[in-house]
Amino acid sequence: MIISVASGKGGTGKTTIAVNLALALAKDEEKNVQFLDCDVEEPNAHLFLKPVITSSESVEIPVPKIDDKKCNYCGKCAEVCVFNAIAVTKNRVLVFPGLCHGCGACMLFCPEKAITEEGNEIGVLEEGKAGSINFTHGRLNIGEPMAPPVIRKIKKKIKKDYSDNRDNNITNHHITLIDAPPGTSCPVIESIKDSNYTLLVTEPTPFG
Known part of the structure; x- marks a missing residue:
């Protein structure tokens, strides 16, 4: 089972709820608890779970x-890039x-086969144990704008037993x-996707 804890804004106590829920569930020795920090x-x-x-x-x-x-310098790569990640001048290609x-469209449509791909590091993923809790979190490098690729890599760590969506019962022994x-932007959508339940944490203010 996968349970996501989300909020419409920062400072509502979302992480406090998520951490304490993990610790409470981990007290049951029959439960295998996995914690993914996708923020x-x-x-x-990690400051709380250590x-x-x-x-x-x-x-x-x-x-x-x-x-x-x-x-x-035909400009086909810039033409097909919907993210404006390539610009072509008279004698230079700017990336x-x-x-x-990382969609690969530029490489696919290049008529001269002049484009290959190389890895660009945007973050890091770390794994460990907090008592009996299996812990994973990611860190987006400073200045990098795209969190979803890091979140997707974190979620690949979900074991099959934890993501069995056929069982929505809270008594499930494998819980992520x-x-x-x-917020409500793309990183949030990527994080809560495929969850069995999403717990929304709010506060009694106009902004929630």
């Missing part, structure tokens, strides 16, 4: 690399990695808790 722009669940980190891996997205010897979503980012 990759400002992860802080996990022992045992592994770390980088998160990359593929970005175009131009072979100047093959490129004829903006921060805008690239996701601390989602605040």
Whole structure:
């Protein structure tokens, strides 16, 4: 079972709820609890759970690399890039990695086969244990604009037993808790996608 904890804004106590729910469930020795901190722009669940980190891996997205010897500056790559991550001048191709979503369209449509892909590191993923809780969180590198690729890599760590959507019963022995980012933007949608339940934490103010 997958339970996401989300909020419409920061400061509502979302992480406090998520952490304490994980600790409460972990008291049951029959339950296997997994905690994913998907608030990759400002992860802080580790401050409360104090996990022992045992592994770390980088998160990359593929970005175009131009072979100047093959490129004829036709501009087809810039034409097909809906994210404006490529600009073509008379004798130069400019690539903006921060805008690239790694879709590969530029490489696919290049008539001269002058484009290959290389990895661009945008963050890091860390795993460990907080008592009996399996802990995973990600950190988006400073200045990087796209959190969803890091979140997707975190969610790949969900074990099959934890994501069995056929069983929505809270007595399920395998439970994944996701601390989602605040707000309602793309990182939130990516975090709560495929969850069995989403718990929304609000506060008694006009902004919730």
